[in-house]
Amino acid sequence: MxxxxxxxxxxxxxxxxxxxxxxxxxxxxxxxxxxxxxxxxxxxxxxxxxxxxxxxxxxxxxxxxxxxxxxxxxxxxxxxxxxxxxxxxxxxxxxxxxxxxxxxxxxxxxxxxxxxxxxxxxxxxxxxxxxxxxxxxxxxxxxxxxxxxxxxxxxxxxxxxxxxxxxxxxxxxxxxxxxxxxxxxxxxxxxxxxxxxxxxxxxxxxxxxxxxxxxxxxxxxxxxxNNELNYHDFYSLIGNDSAFKIVRNQLNEKGTTFKGINSIYREIKGTAAPYKPNVILITVESLSADFLAHYGNTERLTPTLDSIADNSIFFSDMYATGTRTVRGMEALTLAIPPTPGSSIVRRMDNENLFTVGHVFKDKGYVNTFFYGGDGYFDNMNHFFGSNGYNIVDRGRKLLNETYAGTRTLIQDKDVTFENAWGICDGDIFNVVIKDADTKYKQHRLFNNFIMTTSNHRPYTFPDHKINMPVGSREAAVRYTDYAIGNFLNQIKTKPWFDNTVVIIVADHCASSAGKNEIDISKYQIPCMILNLKNQPKMNISKMTSQIDLFPTLWSLLGWNYTSEFYGKDVLADTYEPRVFLGTYQKLVYLKGDSLVLLSPQRKVDTYLYNKAKNEQKPFKLPLRTVNEGIANYQTAFDLFTDGKLRLK
Structure with missing residues (x-):
């Protein structure tokens, strides 16, 4: 031996x-x-x-x-x-x-x-x-x-x-x-x-x-x-006709008319008097709900956001669809459940999709994506530029990119602080204000998608803005809150402010890990709409998803529009609270307290979810609920991969 x-x-x-x-x-x-x-x-x-x-x-x-x-x-x-x-x-x-x-x-x-x-x-x-x-x-x-x-x-x-x-x-x-x-x-x-x-x-x-x-x-x-997962190869399925019938029934609200078969393409009629304000969407990096006092935090990290929540249309029980920025972008632009594998933002063949930006463009808006870093990261520039948005970012150079939108680089003179992920939130907000001033002088409506960066490791930001040292997540949250407050104070003096709606929402939470396989509480995010005309402050306590944000806004604005979105007007009488959550492989459908977890190898687990205790107990749910979860994810995957989410 x-x-x-x-x-x-x-x-x-x-x-x-x-x-x-x-x-x-x-x-x-x-x-x-x-x-x-x-x-x-x-x-x-x-x-x-x-x-x-x-x-x-x-x-x-x-x-x-x-x-x-x-x-x-x-x-x-x-x-x-x-x-x-x-x-x-x-x-x-x-x-x-x-x-x-x-x-x-x-x-x-x-x-x-x-x-x-x-x-x-x-x-x-x-x-x-x-x-x-x-x-x-x-x-x-x-x-x-x-x-x-x-x-x-x-x-x-x-x-x-x-x-x-x-x-x-x-x-x-x-x-x-x-x-x-x-x-x-x-x-x-x-x-x-x-x-x-x-x-x-x-x-x-x-x-x-x-x-x-x-x-x-x-x-x-x-x-x-396993960067890409084919839903049909790995997940539980139901008949295609049955799947679309289930989803269409869920999306069938008052004033909705569907077009075609095995499709969610539809026309939606508004019920209120329509008006068209400018829209500024501030998507905050890693803003977990539990950073806010409204959710029990006692560190006073977000005095601005807590004040806004008290005086806005506040979605107090909203959930992100995923755990990465590109998932949040996917939800906020496509209003679609997370499909297995990478976010659609990072995938091939993601051009000319039916996006939120398309609805705004159809109403005469100019769409712009603002990012304090290099939008080449995570394919963001290509996605937004190929789907109806102009781009303003802090790129290192202009690349030979093939998308329709224009790209403008943020100049050194507009930067006071910068780290590995980009310029500080205060700087990107100043760039947005300059752009809005220009659009206002040109008599153009604008829809802005802003992605912040300061609440990201290494958690550094300008000196003398807050009374906390750099280097911690908590300090970064406090600085972002300060920057948002300063931004709002500045734009209140602008002539375009009275006709501008500001939305603040997180892309995802700071952490998704917990004792459960998918910890629901780690997906809860704050969301608020402010400065909406003739709308009193409101606390929407229903369970809602990121994908429901813009359909709800458009309902409040009284718009007629065509839709290929899975998002719904959460203020409608027929709305049944449900959310979609996912990792790269695990897909969750949560309706009320009924939780369906879909996994590869066609595995389906069902639980009862106790939010107060953050507990998930195995429980045999009705087949109807399980099929609803499968139908939403199965049809979302099919519509994207078959190219049926493209502009008509």
């Missing part, structure tokens, strides 16, 4: 042991962090450590598979030469640094998203400029790099002291044992990569346990592989 620690496999085996030990350390750190948010039973702890070890070992075998093959095929006469020693040492250092960086990235990613690597991490690889600068501004990067190099040096020294390099290079490992060892390792790696899906780590409803059971690197490649 070959002693692996005295064979040419000594370095490989040592690397696997190192990887398992560090993975155990990272899992333990994440466990301690998660213990502040969720309780764990003994068996849950035992499960995620056991399952985690299995995933870590499989990942280690996959990482070392090519080196296993190399050890098999390189002849003895070459293996002992100096060039192989140098080559092996460089490969060892490379994988050592890469895995150490991965472990560090897992800790920072968990701090932000309380999750193992997912599609977000894959997306971030594309936008290296923003991500690298964000990391540099959020963490002492030189110290971290130095720390990783020191750790790598220590591990290398330990390998040296244990004589793993010496044993490997001085050994004589015959061909037959090499065939057995390498073949076994490679076959196990192939079997693991082929048959073990990342979702195999997910059992039960405690999301933290599921995430802790996974391995970070394996989760990353699983996310990369």
């Amino acid at each position: 070959t002693n692996l620690f005295k064979s040419r496999y000594a370095i490989l085996l040592g690397f696997i042991i190192y990887f398992l030990l560090f993975s155990l350390l990272i899992r333990s750190i994440l466990f301690i962090s998660s213990s502040q948010h969720s309780e764990f039973t003994f068996f849950e702890v035992l499960r995620f450590y056991t399952v985690g070890l299995f995933f870590d070992l499989g990942t280690a075998l996959v990482l070392t598979a090519l080196y296993s093959a190399y050890l098999l095929i390189i002849p003895e006469r070459f293996y002992h030469q100096k060039w192989n020693r140098i080559f092996t040492f460089l490969i060892f250092l490379f994988f050592l640094v890469i895995t150490l960086f991965s472990f560090f990235a897992e800790l920072t990613f968990w701090q932000e998203f309380e999750s193992r690597f997912n599609f977000i991490a894959v997306d971030y690889l594309i936008y290296t400029y923003e991500v690298i600068h964000n990391i540099n501004e959020s963490y002492p990067l030189p110290l971290l790099i130095a720390g990783m190099l020191i750790i790598a040096s220590v591990i290398t020294y330990i390998f040296y002291r244990l004589k793993l390099f010496e044993n490997s290079f001085d050994s004589r490992t015959p061909r037959k044992p090499r065939i057995v060892i390498s073949s076994s390792l490679i076959i196990l790696a192939i079997l693991f990569a082929t048959f073990i899906k990342n979702s195999a780590a997910e059992h039960g409803n405690n999301r933290y346990v599921n995430e802790l059971s996974k391995a970070g690197i394996y989760s990353f490649f699983a996310a990369f592989k």
